Amino acid sequence: MRYEGFAVSERGYQHILNNTICQDSSQYIQTKDCTVACVADGHGSKQYFRSNRGSQFASEIACRKVLEFIRTVSFPFENAESENKSVMQLIHSIITEWHIAVRNDVIKNPFTREELDKVPEKYFSEFDIFSEEKSGSYTDEERRKIIQDKNTHIPKTYGTTLIVFGVHENYAIGLHIGDGKCVALYKDGSMDEPVPWDENCHLNRCTSICDSNASEEFRYYIWHGERLPVAVFAGTDGIDDTFANMLHTFYRNVALDFLHNDFRDSVDIFQKKLADISKAGSHDDVSVAGIINISELYGIETKLKNITKLESVEKQQNQLIEKINELNFKLDKLRRISSNENTSEKTDAYEVKIKTLEKELESCKENLSLAEKNISNLKKIINEDEETLKESPVNDTEDIKDIEVTEITENTESAEIIENTESTESAETTDSTESAKITDSTESVEITDSTENAETTDSTESVETTDSTENSENSETDVTAEEWEDDDN
């Protein structure tokens, strides 16, 4: 097995304070030859009152469907059209089965009075039939027929986002609806978010699996060949909002922490950090799922550490540029104010201020110059590292240089750039250059469109499946979806 999987969720800090439930879910499935993982973030507004279950159904169904897909559908596809057709069938099957799971849940668990109070008045009659109070008035079959035949707004109450990805032999696939981010890490140490972003997701607005046009709102990406990732991570927006532009650095550090220790122990330690992450960051529910090729990760450990150092110095550079711009803004302003001032007393006071700011500006410029040198130095080291990787097998890391970056302070007197080329500890890796097996088999995956009595049970034999929601209490998030009214149009 090349890829290890994990999935963790934790109730958000704000929801702990409010004593509200967690609507995030996450799950992974790991078999002998496949690994699939996903996160889902149930919507938070009050009328999405069953979104915790919606996200759980989405996680279970998506993991299972993607596992079926990657086991049965071989890469490469005949052409782009056939690829799109196959993936769209997969997407449709996930959406269809999610709706079936929602219907079954409504039949099994009628709406309580408390839940009905959250339903917008104009949709109340659609929900009332499925209330506890009316449970004696209809049989389960009658209810099932009503909910199947009528285009109700009931699924909206289960609305959720979804990111699911899986890897098998020579390709990996990622599907995404709504917000959250899916980040891939590659053999050259680079990271990206290849699943196209949905411009309809902005701040607390996003698309949802409960939308009437959900199949059009799903995006996907297929990795293959040399760009088959070393790791893929997905996080709900509670993670994105916490780390913003530091998201890649966060995932890089998560990946590095999975080295040098038992994988499952590392997952447990990571899980325990999630509560603090939510508290210090977004306060929202947080979920992360990932698949990692540990042996390949060993081979780029030093490079990843150097890239993290580079990013840290780039951040310092960024802050210094910002500070210099602000100082220039203040100085220009003060010079203008001073020149218009008539009293010498005030002019003198402005001159003192100007001199102080000029000194500060000079110091910042020196620091900036130092940061730029450090960046150049680190880039050189990282490029040398790349050359070494090209020339040597992945497991040969003993000549890769590490670097210690000069600490940049406000006062830069006698600051020096220190280049520490100490060799890093040798990393134990395996050769990952085994040739990818490509088959021509294009047998299509079986898509279940049956809307009758489908249960969302996991049928995959002897697989390791973990639903991380058992660790999280239920709470409320702030994600939103297509307005209920839209279905009326």
Add this chain to the structure above:
Amino acid sequence: MSDNLSSFLGSAEGIPKRVMPIFFMIDTSGSMEGKKIGAVNSAIEELIPDLRHLSESQADSEIRIGIMKFSTGCEWITPSLMSLDSFDDWEPLEAEGLTDFGAALLELNDKLSKNGFMDRGAASSGFYAPVIILLSDGDPTDDYMSALKVIQANKWYQSALKIAIAIGEDANRDVLKKAIKNVELLFTVNNIGSLRKIIRFIAVTSSQIASTSASVDDESEEQPANVNDVRSTAAEHQMAEAAKIMLEEESDSMFVGNEEPKPVTDEMTSSNNNADDDDDDWE
């Protein structure tokens, strides 16, 4: 286990503070000359310590300000979103020229983007939904309608908490209403004291609202992905109500009179606190 993540989380760059952007769009046309622009200058100068206090009290967010003046054409006073420290000395705005509101909207649209003010470079923090405060005392003198259509398609503008202050009876309230959509957040002020108070009150309170409703706020109304600009929260309603009460108390003296500007006291803050007591949403 190596502990790269703990080191990262413990470092200064680990979990960056999110930026709460406040944009001021200030009409500096000729009609603003005199007491009106004087009151705006005083209000912004007095507002900075309040915002600094608020910013320092919030562990996970940082207020940054962008100020644009518009008259004949428009110009950013701030070259980017600036920290509050940049406003230690306020250079008074002067008023002259026309009211090119359309040009100002297009310029704002330009900066409400990743290529503009809404990206602070690699490895930096994210943003809350911005607060946009429009101040005007007249009629647009350019084609503002086409500019409005452009900016209304801007996602940051759609999600922003938009507030307009109509200064005096000559201000075109219909234009300002179109620009902000939520008519509850259009305030008309007819005297200097009101203008100074409302600017301070609105800036402080709106930044509190925006920094909660765009993150995790269980009471915030959901915003569907495919509907433009329908933002309205209970907190915004509360702010509007509190502001109206404050304005009623200041309703007598007009700009045309000879009254001296009234000093802004702690009343503003206490009014805000009273509102807090009424509803938890204000937190």
